[in-house]
Amino acid sequence: MEKPLFRLAYVLYSNTKLGMCYHKRQVKNARKRLPSGHSDVKPLIFNGLKIFPIPMLVDNYSYLVVATETGCGVVIDPSDPQAVQVRLVLNPTNIIINNHS
Secondary structure, eight states: OOOHHHHHHHHHHHHSHHHHHHHHHHHHHHHHHOTTOSOOOOOEEETTEEEEEEEETTTEEEEEEEETTTOOEEEEOOSSHHHHHHHOSSOOSEEEOOOOO
16 A cells, blocks of 8 residues: 555655755765766676666666667666766667656
């Protein structure tokens, strides 16, 4: 069962300027604490896709998924665009954000 207080906090975080300011502050603090990301990860090749995990903030990941045959790719859940840009090897055709209400 969903907790009402969590839902309220999530709506404030994801849909208001206050939430955006908080997010930007979290990104700034994470960049200071962990300038090269929180993990050292390696790409994975699976069914013709090359998947690059990109460490985000303190404990999350974004993913760059590239079709090895065509070179087309997508970025999934880029909560810190600067961290993604550093690792881009192409211009993605799509960006997928998966946690917005």
